[in-house]
Amino acid sequence: MTTTSTPAVPTADWVEPAAMPADPYPTYRRLLDESPVAWVPSLGRYLVTSFAACRAVEEDQETFSANVSGGAATLARALGARPMLRKDDPEHAGERRAVNPVLRPKTLRARWEPVFERNARTHLEVLRQRGPDDADLDRDYAGPVAAQNLIDLLGLKGAGVADMQRWSHAFIAGTGNLHDDPEIWRRCDAARSEVDALLDELVPHYRAHPDGTITSALVHGGLPLPDVAANVKLTISGGMNEPQHVVTGAVWALSRHPDQRDRVLADPALWPAVFEETVRWLSPIGMYPRETTRPVVLQGVPLPAGAPIGVVVAAANRDATVFERPDAFDIARPRQPHLGFGSGVHLCAGHWAARMSVGEIAVPLLHADLPGLRTDPRRPEAWHGWVFRGLTALPVSWDA
Structure with missing residues (x-):
């Protein structure tokens, strides 16, 4: 009699x-070298780190569901309901279909490219006025540009850059609030109330006056309120981090690789390569959750049903x-x-907008208008996070 053992x-x-x-x-390097699929007790989940395994997860949403229990609960609590990011097809596809036309390359080029350039030039002047001895790229340019682009894309009339930044930070903190920190929930609830109040005004407006913004598209996509x-x-949660951090990340990387x-x-034709290599x-998005719907073996590692x-x-x-x-x-x-934008059916809907607004406009414009742009070692820089990761302070200087 032969027996088989479970790996x-x-x-x-x-x-x-x-x-x-x-x-x-x-x-990450040690996980890749030793165990690309591994149980991590300190995080209470399996971490999948190899390219092949991450792709395999995204190619099989029937086995690896986006509707995760723990993370989905905090996300729904933070946002007031479960969004498309935590749904599988066909639910996910129906909601994604509503916004896809706004974010197609042809539409972005025709309608949104001038908006992205206007916003970048507006905040470039703020950065320039700070001067080469006081400018912070994240505070004075990357954050405000990403926020204003998002306000315009969403059509959130009446919102300001500071509002968008506050809301985004609050929702992201709430999404990750697995320890039920009451202060995080207080800020998150306040942000949700502000956004809901704004939408109470805007949704009737967009029902009567549709336009090319994301909110209008969602309203006319047959979705309940x-x-x-x-x-x-x-x-709001995810649309600021990636473009903001790619702006600062690209400048940081190029400053350290002057050649x-x-x-x-x-050769300005290389700017798209700068964007892709930075991502x-x-x-900027380091990790996202999935959950198994059945027992499965992933790269030789057995995972039970319900595995986070x-x-x-x-x-x-x-x-x-x-x-x-690498x-x-x-x-x-x-x-x-x-995989910087994910893959499969959950590939980031805004990836073309990020490529255009950051890779073609925001970063090239900085270097064209500020000769000798570089990070400033006289003042400290700061990084934050690993689930979402980026520079939160990046002092820069240039040739005055």
Whole structure:
């Protein structure tokens, strides 16, 4: 009589979440080398770090559901209802279909490119007025540009840059509030009340006067009001971080690789490569959750039904089996897909808007109008997070 044994589940009990905001990449490298699918007790979930495994998860939404229990509960609590990001098809597809026309490349080029350029030029003047001894790229440019672009895309008439930044920070904190911190919920609830009050005014307006904004598209997409509101708040949550952090990340990376900065300044056709390499190398969205609907074996590791999973795309984007010299920033590397915007049916709906607003406009404009733009070592920079990661302070200088 022969018996088969169940493979052992790799356990990464050495992972220290408190150390990851400073620099998560040493942790990712060890996970990739030792156990690309591993149970992490300190996080209470399996972390999936290899490119192949992350792609496999996204290609099988019947097995790896976006409707996760823990994370979905805090997200729904933060936003007031479950948005499309935490739904599988066909529910997800129906809501996604409503906003897709607004975010197609042709529509973005015709309607939104001038808006993105106007917003970038407006805040470039704010940055310039700060002067090369006091300017902070995140505070004075990247954050405000990302916020104003989002206000315009959503059609949130009456909202200001400070409102958008406050709302986004509050919703993101609420989404991650697994420990039920009452102060986080207080800020999140206040933000939700403000956005809901604004939508109470705007939804009737868009019913009568449709336009090309995301909120108008959701209103006319047949969604009930709670779903319209949840998806507007979802866009507020996620639509600021990636473009904001790619602006600062690209400038930070080019400042540390002056040879590559010189190359792109001599050949502006390379700016899209700067954008893609920044998203791969610094991955503003580091991880997102999934949950198994049935027992499954993922890259040789058995997972039970209901297993909480962290899809660590920031690690996958530095997988040495896919990317040559993965820890190097290299705008000349061969063009190949990365997972900075996710993949599969949940590929970020705003990825073309980010490529245009940041890769074609916000970052090139900075370098064209501020000769010698560079980070300023006289003043401290600051990084934050690993689930969402980026520079929260980036002092810059230029040749006055």
